[in-house]
Amino acid sequence: MAINTANTSVGLNAQSDAVHGRILVWDIPTRIFHWSLVLCFVIAYLTSESERWQVWHVTAGYTFGMLLLFRLFWGVVGTRYARFSDFVQGPKQTMRYLSSLLTRHPHHYVGHNPAGAWAIIGMIGLGLLAVLTGWASFSDYGDWFGELHEGIVNVLILVIAIHIGGVLVSSVLHRENLVRSMVHGCKQGNLLDAIRYPQWIVGVLLLVGLGLFLWALLSSRLPALLP
Numbered sequence: 001m002a003i004n005t006a007n008t009s010v011g012l013n014a015q016s017d018a019v020h021g022r023i024l025v026w027d028i029p030t031r032i033f034h035w036s037l038v039l040c041f042v043i044a045y046l047t048s049e050s051e052r053w054q055v056w057h058v059t060a061g062y063t064f065g066m067l068l069l070f071r072l073f074w075g076v077v078g079t080r081y082a083r084f085s086d087f088v089q090g091p092k093q094t095m096r097y098l099s100s101l102l103t104r105h106p107h108h109y110v111g112h113n114p115a116g117a118w119a120i121i122g123m124i125g126l127g128l129l130a131v132l133t134g135w136a137s138f139s140d141y142g143d144w145f146g147e148l149h150e151g152i153v154n155v156l157i158l159v160i161a162i163h164i165g166g167v168l169v170s171s172v173l174h175r176e177n178l179v180r181s182m183v184h185g186c187k188q189g190n191l192l193d194a195i196r197y198p199q200w201i202v203g204v205l206l207l208v209g210l211g212l213f214l215w216a217l218l219s220s221r222l223p224a225l226l227p
């Protein structure tokens with residue numbers, strides 16, 4: 001994508017209007033992570049009620065866990081807007097952002113806004129706890145792990161509902177389709193704020209890693225993990 005033209009064709013001292021355009025914000029691994037996470041969550045949820053589907057429930061659940069571990073890694077070494085240090089902010093900034101939503105000119109963030117960031121941290125944390133308690137219940141460490149697992153998943157569903165609501169409200173307030181941005185990776189912004197590389201190689205490695213993990217799980221190379 002021709003985004004890194006900021007230093008060449010436009011020039012560093014250009015007026016902000018002149019450097020405004022469609023810029024790459026979400027790298028490929030972040031987008032693969034997000035939509036695979038949604039898919040795994042939906043499969044795990046839909047297959048949770050019946051013993052018959054347990055192998056799918058557990059497989060989707062572990063893959064969900066793997067994706068979250070990858071995201072922890074990518075939140076440290078990933079591109080600018082994927083890093084936790086870019087979007088996790090204190091309660092003051094979060095309150096300032098939330099109160100700006102009531103004004104005519106709400107603060108706009110190129111990456112995640114501080115309120116959305118807390119939902120993200122919540123979903124990652126609760127997601128990991130859901131996988132751990134699911135594994136403990138499945139491994140017969142105690143019936144109460146099953147109860148805890150269900151309870152954690154219910155809180156996770158609440159945070160996901162807030163997340164989706166927040167995405168829709170921000171899309172309307174900022175007049176930008178955030179859902180589509182999570183698909184093609186681009187938003188409107190200053191060309192100087194674009195990330196440089198989409199990170200295709202890491203994206204392909206992530207897909208290959210997920211494929212290998214699923215193969216190892218389903219071909220009984222990790223038999224202790226499956227029903």
Ligand code: HEM
Binds near residue numbers: 081120123178180182
């Ligand atoms: C179909 C329903 C969903 C839609 C439309 C959606 C949409 C989005 C969008 C637009 C963003 C970027 C927000 C921003 O611009 O700041 C995002 C981020 C995120 N969403 Fe969702 N989401 C959905 C479901 C979920 C579910 C079910 C989960 C967790 C199980 C989830 C977890 C996350 C996470 C962790 C991020 C942060 C992405 C990153 O930086 O890696 N989302 N989502």
Ligand code: HEM
Binds near residue numbers: 131135145146
């Ligand atoms: C995205 C991750 C996951 C989600 C959303 C999820 C969701 C759920 C839900 C909603 C239930 C309750 C079903 C009912 O009403 O009876 C459940 C039960 C269960 N899940 Fe998960 N789960 C996840 C991951 C896992 C993992 C990784 C494992 C095991 C390795 C697992 C093992 C179990 C077991 C054994 C039960 C039955 C618990 C019992 O009733 O004692 N889950 N799960």
